Amino acid sequence: MVKKLSWITTLGVIAIEEQIFKLMGSVCRPFCETARVCNRGYSLLLQRRITDFGSEKSFAKATRQVFEHYGLQVPISAVRRITEHHGEQLHGEPQRVQGEANGKVAKQLIVEMDGTMIPTVVVAEACDGDKRKTRAVFWKEARLGLVYEHGCTDPVFGASTGNVDQAGDQLGLCASRIGMDSRTEVHGVGDGAPWIADQVERIFGAQSSYLIDFYHLCDYLAAASKSCAKDHEAWFALQKKRMKYGQVEEVLAELAIHQEPSSVEDKDAPVRACLRYFQNRPCQFDYPKALREELPIGSGEIESAHRYIIQERLKISGAWWKIDNADKMLALRLNRANGNWENYWNSIRTSRVSL
Numbered sequence: 446m447v448k449k450l451s452w453i454t455t456l457g458v459i460a461i462e463e464q465i466f467k468l469m470g471s472v473c474r475p476f477c478e479t480a481r482v483c484n485r486g487y488s489l490l491l492q493r494r495i496t497d498f499g500s501e502k503s504f505a506k507a508t509r510q511v512f513e514h515y516g517l518q519v520p521i522s523a524v525r526r527i528t529e530h531h532g533e534q535l536h537g538e539p540q541r542v543q544g545e546a547n548g549k550v551a552k553q554l555i556v557e558m559d560g561t562m563i564p565t566v567v568v569a570e571a572c573d574g575d576k577r578k579t580r581a582v583f584w585k586e587a588r589l590g591l592v593y594e595h596g597c598t599d600p601v602f603g604a605s606t607g608n609v610d611q612a613g614d615q616l617g618l619c620a621s622r623i624g625m626d627s628r629t630e631v632h633g634v635g636d637g638a639p640w641i642a643d644q645v646e647r648i649f650g651a652q653s654s655y656l657i658d659f660y661h662l663c664d665y666l667a668a669a670s671k672s673c674a675k676d677h678e679a680w681f682a683l684q685k686k687r688m689k690y691g692q693v694e695e696v697l698a699e700l701a702i703h704q705e706p707s708s709v710e711d712k713d714a715p716v717r718a719c720l721r722y723f724q725n726r727p728c729q730f731d732y733p734k735a736l737r738e739e740l741p742i743g744s745g746e747i748e749s750a751h752r753y754i755i756q757e758r759l760k761i762s763g764a765w766w767k768i769d770n771a772d773k774m775l776a777l778r779l780n781r782a783n784g785n786w787e788n789y790w791n792s793i794r795t796s797r798v799s800l
Contacts, residue, residue: 487519492527493790495519499528500777503761532773535780535789539618542776543601544785551624553595555740556616556633556649557747558641560586561755563606566765582765587755587775588612591747592619595632595740602754602782604775606768613644620649627652632740635747636661637726657729659742662688665722666696668715673703691733697723754782 466473487495494515498507507528508521535541562584569579585606590613593600601622603615620631631653633645642655666684674680684696697720705714723730735742758778759771766774780789 487523487527489790489794491515491517492531495524495527496531496777499524500532500774500781501758503764504528528777529770529773531789532770532775532777534793535776536772537776539603539615541785541789541792542779543603543619543622543783544788546622547624549624550626551594551620551629553740554592554620554623554625554629554631555595556590556592556620556631556645556653557744558588558590558612558616558633558635558644559744559747559751560588560612560638561751561760563587563755563759563771564765565768565771567767585768585771587759587771589747589751589755590616590619591750592616592623594623599784600746600750602750602779604755604779606772606775609640609644610647613648616644617648625649632656632735632738634658634735634741635744637722639725642726642729654731654734655729656731656735656740656742657726658744659688659732660745662722662730665715665719669700669703669719672705672716673699688730689732689736691731693723693730750782754778 464475466475495507495511498510501507502510504521504525507524508519511517511519511524563586564582565585566580566582587604587606588609589602589604591600591602601619603612603619605611605615617625620629625631629652631645631649633642633649633653633655634657635641635645635655636658645653645655663681663685666688667681670677670681670684684699687693687696700716700720700723703716704720705717709717711718732742734740755775755778758774759766780786
């Protein structure tokens with residue numbers, strides 16, 4: 446028998462007359478098997494273009510971009526389905542997201558971690574009526590980590606919407622790709638969130654040190670300065686200089702002189718808050734050592750990465766994500782940020798992908 450076959454490519458909708466063979470209840474379609482296409486399906490090249498747009502812009506904008514660039518009217522549902530399919534292929538396979546190990550041993554690694562909140566939604570599965578009435582929206586933390594070798598400029602990224610241990614495990618995988626072994630020294634830097642320092646210690650142990658982001662510390666010192674001196678700018682500059690010279694005890698003594706009495710509420714006691722910040726993070730202010738070894742004392746790189754990896758797509762106006770779909774989109778964006786986009790598409794080129 447002969448049947449009309451059509452599928453969508455970047456050149457448009459292609460239709461041919463396909464010869465189909467039936468034998469004892471089974472169907473053989475030689476052209477489909479050879480060309481790796483299916484009726485009303487999307488070619489792999491077009492899937493790549495759609496995923497490219499869908500991972501960068503909203504699905505509605507991606508639909509318009511496909512039409513603008515290729516003249517194809519692709520339904521928004523197809524753009525979503527194809528983009529999420531390839532995100533699912535990547536999610537849970539860190540070797541595809543982060544790439545393979547480079548085979549060399551790294552002497553010194555810099556690691557950074559931070560979290561950002563993304564909008565998520567949960568819908569009651571057993572609801573028979575309007576599911577919009579049973580949905581709950583909330584903000585969930587997505588944790589991003591990066592690792593790079595000292596002297597290099599290309600970090601490897603890992604991320605998770607799971608718990609802090611899962612985020613730490615992703616950081617460990619990134620370090621393994623670059624060449625972490627028992628001889629590697631690890632310099633961690635981040636803000637004062639306790640989970641970051643805890644994960645650096647859990648994953649890298651005695652090989653690691655952790656430094657509080659200098660500019661985050663300065664926020665506390667700046668707030669305290671207004672209660673410590675009339676010329677608070679000069680006082681603030683002096684404390685920053687002391688910290689860079691390792692004179693932590695002098696700074697603590699200066700803060701203790703001006704600490705507010707216990708009768709003052711915490712929200713009105715910036716000096717007490719600054720003291721507590723120091724006391725809760727012992728051995729995390731060794732700025733002289735980092736400066737001598739030309740290691741970073743700020744975590745601006747991870748904060749910037751949050752914007753262009755996570756927030757640019759997952760925090761667009763009006764977007765609320767199911768957790769599993771957020772994970773798929775995150776996997777796509779990490780794959781691209783790590784420079785493995787071409788490798789992913791080459792790896793599935795020989796497989797049959799029917800969508």
